[in-house]
Amino acid sequence: MILISILLVFAALFVVWKKRRGAILFVAGVVFWLLGSLLPGPLVRLANDTYASMKDPSFGPRVAIVVLGGGTSYDRSRHLKPKGDAMTRIDLAASLYKRCIETEKTCFVVMSGGNPQHHEQSEAEVYGSLLLDAGVARKDLILETQSLDTYENARNTEKILRARQYDTSVLITSSLHMRRAMLAFDAFNLHPQPAVAYIRPELTWWLPRRKGWFDSNSALHELVGIARFYVWRWMGWY
Numbered sequence: 001m002i003l004i005s006i007l008l009v010f011a012a013l014f015v016v017w018k019k020r021r022g023a024i025l026f027v028a029g030v031v032f033w034l035l036g037s038l039l040p041g042p043l044v045r046l047a048n049d050t051y052a053s054m055k056d057p058s059f060g061p062r063v064a065i066v067v068l069g070g071g072t073s074y075d076r077s078r079h080l081k082p083k084g085d086a087m088t089r090i091d092l093a094a095s096l097y098k099r100c101i102e103t104e105k106t107c108f109v110v111m112s113g114g115n116p117q118h119h120e121q122s123e124a125e126v127y128g129s130l131l132l133d134a135g136v137a138r139k140d141l142i143l144e145t146q147s148l149d150t151y152e153n154a155r156n157t158e159k160i161l162r163a164r165q166y167d168t169s170v171l172i173t174s175s176l177h178m179r180r181a182m183l184a185f186d187a188f189n190l191h192p193q194p195a196v197a198y199i200r201p202e203l204t205w206w207l208p209r210r211k212g213w214f215d216s217n218s219a220l221h222e223l224v225g226i227a228r229f230y231v232w233r234w235m236g237w238y
Contacts, residue, residue: 093131113145157188174196
């Protein structure tokens with residue numbers, strides 16, 4: 001987590017820079033106060049970029065709908081479910097698939113997500129069963145279970161789409177994640193239409209809140225990922 005990394009930096013400075021411990025504690029307090037109160041909104045706005053709205057994609061004769069996993073967590077019955085707001089990705093994918101089928105087009109869904117959290121099922125398997133329950137035909141559902149990050153989502157999806165015939169593609173993820181995801185897919189010469197499943201609200205408060213720290217951490221995670229993308233591309237690694 002980004003905020004934990006920031007905290008560790010302050011802790012290291014506190015240990016090493018003994019003569020400035022008071023100043024370090026003051027700065028750390030101010031930084032974390034702002035990250036929990038006034039900064040979440042601007043950081044989320046920056047990460048949302050141009051994807052802070054929901055637009056219906058257009059369909060060609062053959063449509064590829066790509067859904068990116070957003071993690072899994074356990075419910076009270078110890079069953080795996082999509083984490084956080086990721087259920088909205090299932091709902092949007094099922095809705096677009098239904099609309100696609102109703103217009104008599106050829107449609108298929110690629111559910112991309114491995115198992116970075118080391119649960120008993122991959123994201124693709126968990127989300128895939130929900131997509132089937134939501135009406136996606138089994139013959140039109142492809143599970144990509146190996147990706148551990150956004151780079152691998154794009155790389156592995158490109159391999160799948162290369163072997164399929166399609167005219168238009170749609171990429172489904174959240175507003176926070178969309179900018180980084182689009183950069184990754186563009187790097188593999190894939191240019192899907194963005195379909196935002198959930199828009200993260202741009203909230204601020206005067207007093208720190210737990211949600212404020214959560215939003216700041218999520219937004220910073222995406223912004224660091226975007227910066228890393230450009231660094232890696234500059235170094236020829238992407």
